Amino acid sequence: MDLTFSPEEQAFRDEVRAFLTTSLPPAMRHRVLEGLLVPAADTIAWQRILHRKGWGGPNWPVEFGGTGWDPVRQFIFEEECAAAGTPRLLPFGLKMVGPVIQAFGNAAQKARFLPRILSAEDWWCQGYSEPGSGSDLASLRTEAVREGDHYVVNGQKTWITLAQHADWIFCLVRTDKAAKAQAGISFLLVDMHSPGVTVRPIVMLDGGVEVNEVWFEDVKVPVENRVGEENKGWTYAKFLLGHERANIAGIGGSKRELARLTRIASLERKNGRPLSEDPLFAARLAQVEIDLIALEITNLRVLSAEAEKRTPGPEASLLKIKGTEIQQALTELMVQAVGPYALPFRIGALEDGFQGPPVGPDYAAPLAATYCNMRKASIYGGSNEIQKNIITQMILAL
Amino acid sequence: MHFDLTDEQRALSDMVARFLAQEYAFEARKKILRSTEGWSRDTWAKMAEMGLLGLQVPEEQGGMAPAVVETLLTMGALGKALVVEPYLSSAVMGTALIRHLASDSQKREWLPAMAAGELIAVPAHGEAGARHELSRVSTSAVRKGAGWVLSGRKAVVLHAPAAGLLLVTARTSGPDDAEEGISVFAVPAGTSGVELVAYPTIDGQRAADVILDGVEVPAASLVGPEGGAFPVLSATFDLGVAALCAEAVGVLQTTLDATLEYTRTRKQFGVPIARFQALQHRMADMLIHVEQARSMSYLAAMHAISGDVRERRRSVSAAKVTIGNACRFVGQQAVQLHGGMGVTDEMAVSHAFKRLLAIELSLGDTEHHLERFIMESK
Structure with a gap:
């Protein structure tokens, strides 16, 4: 060892x-x-x-x-x-559709799409969730009907991250309504500039626009844009989820945020002393730091097993749960650290070069918004409850 | 970077596990707990034969020290079987303390006997007013003629009733909480003026408060430098914490396994209770605690004998915090998921629960180590 x-x-x-x-x-x-x-x-x-x-x-x-x-x-x-x-x-091209095309796409698809992901000529987004299909993804209803050499797609996708910038969307669509839930789904690549595609932004609790609804109305998608076989899309989606979760612990990012929190705590004062010396605050911060140390080793253990040619397994669910808990705890402590100056929420203050009159320390301005924003972490990519279901079934075999 | 064991390490681990499966099954263990001494001389002799008591003994005295990974693998196996033998107190901490502190002639006198299972020597360090603070020692050692007189009371000395030799810490100079001025004295069992108030602990181990009432010991009983034992004492306790963490992972795993097994077989409303999502998610949380604890037991193992004292303390404390939290959570949930059976004496899980409680409170509780982690991070 x-x-x-x-x-x-x-x-x-x-x-x-x-x-x-x-x-x-x-x-x-x-x-x-x-x-x-x-x-x-x-x-x-x-x-x-x-x-x-x-x-x-x-x-x-x-x-x-x-x-x-x-x-x-x-x-x-x-x-x-x-x-x-x-x-x-961007994970959508590099970690999601890219590996799927590499594993299941045909030669033409590989040649057409992969280089443009690397060069950032194409911005991809992920079309999975629907208003009625969140954790129960296989219940999705967006349908693609084959007409000659193309599909006609109708339906609505939601929570589409950064779709407002996207050139392409990879979608799970229903191609066989008679089949059982998982069996009738196909994996389609859709040009976001196609007629009939509408993007409607969703304003989030931090005031930002990060996710969108995407509507499809009689959108024509060439059959050559289907990855793999018709009605086998669920298999490819599961493969993708495994890859998406592989680095979801976010160790590096949490280390960076921990350093930011530590810096803020050393600048803030409580009872006339640096907040970092307050025993209650220091204990909470230290507990998160220790959790992060443990998770990094757990992550390295998973990687080490993966290096022996094992694909990302259900352990990724553990990394996702613990990783997002730590990410959220860090944002929570940052809000707590700055006290009342967490509350001012001024339009434009989160943009670089904001010219408004100073209110509180500069570092305080984005913290409450970030805290709000990061509530998403335990919801996206398979909610933490779904991850526990996966652990239950795949590791504990209950 | 890798997490693999060598073939020899794997063989050792398998051997100990097989041995304990034969010798230390739940009913056999219960019998040992009920015996007068509360531990098994027979098991101890067999552990000596297998070389397990010599892992912390140097090669010159017939052992394998430092053998940290081997020691921790053994502790993990002992944890799985909820072994109550004086392994941590004597074969790990007592032995390591002597190895680092004692003169050559003292080592020759004690260590081969310890490796052979003939001598048990345990640290007698903690005191009522010290809680977990390692440097707070008010037991005194005063020179008298060529020897010393020891006075004071040592609290909850694990396996003191089984020990042939008590390694008593006493203050030879300085204020009560100073690191300087702490010395170690080897006091044989039965020395005049030594009184043991013996008792079992909640987890079925044996311990005693050791009352030292003007105990006269010869000059040769001083182990290591006068007043300078603290650095070795601290290193020995950190090795002990790492070993305890390894044991904890064994107990945690066995507790989780028992809970999975129980909920798969126990039926209510016509189905195994493992089908209920409220219980499933609890067990997923238990697994996360166990895996995080396992990761930190590796970290503690890597730094247990590190020359970088600050990093050693920081890592060992971080590990103990994680393991303490895991012991609390997994123990409580395991009992909860066993329902009424979980609070009876007849289920292994209730015994594991009590060991997990003892581990959390031993060698510095979670708060103590969180505080030390903060101090060592500054």
């Missing part, structure tokens, strides 16, 4: 860190580290910077233009990126 990284892995970490020092634009970095809004342009620009370096697909095999890194190197890369404050890479 050895919990230390090998010299090669350490050298890899140094290489990533050196690259980030020289290649991450300071303005981008500032926005992430201060918890400000990250514009879509940052996301695209950062993906292109990585692509030029040859690191556009950190989780992809070499044959598809990826780096071919093993799970431990991917973990180190994500951790260093998070610590440095890079914009988050």
